[in-house]
Amino acid sequence: MRAPGAAAAAPARRGRLRVADRVYARIADQAVREVLAEVWAGRSVKGAPPHVSVAVPGSTVRVRVAVELPFPADLAGLARGLRERVGAQVAGLTGTRVSEVVVVVEKLVTGGAW
Template identity: 75%
Template sequence: MGASVPAPAPAAARRGRLRVADRVYRRIAGQAAREALAEAWAGRSAQGAPPRVSVARPGSTVTVRVAVDLPFPADLAGLARGVRDRVAERVVGLTGTRVSQVVVVVETLVPRAAR
């Protein structure tokens, strides 16, 4: 009796595809934006609204739009860049989908609360 030989894996085109729902992209991006801004909001009594996220999937990539409130005064460009980078990194890392663009829209600047 000979040893059984496993069948070869089917070609990639025959294995199927994974389709990630838009709500999954939105949840991942929202959590990543909150994580990116957590340190900036730490210790403030006035907090901004949670990030609002929308996604579009042109072809095999995803475009993410994140609307955020930012603390003021702060390095607004640095915070927006941090959100953009974190969102792109997390979406690619968790879904394997290429991110074509992350648009960060600053909706509101939230000043420090009066003491």
């Protein structure tokens, strides 16, 4: 709350919010883990944990996600789902535009029920 009689400062004079790179990475990592939990559900063999890295050039965020995915599966669909969930969660929680989400499939894991 503002003190009585105090005028609101113009947005440029109030300062700005800086979100740490590790915050973007944690949000993206959580989004990836949510998607992968659905993908690996019901399988006896699971892939390694994902690796997420971010770059914040200016006012946008670029995310790189390295994952292991089950095979056989709709790999293009899984990658699209990962890109959409990561982009939506990072933008939704931070208000920062996500310019790119790159999904790198490091390994295809066979075995387990599908």
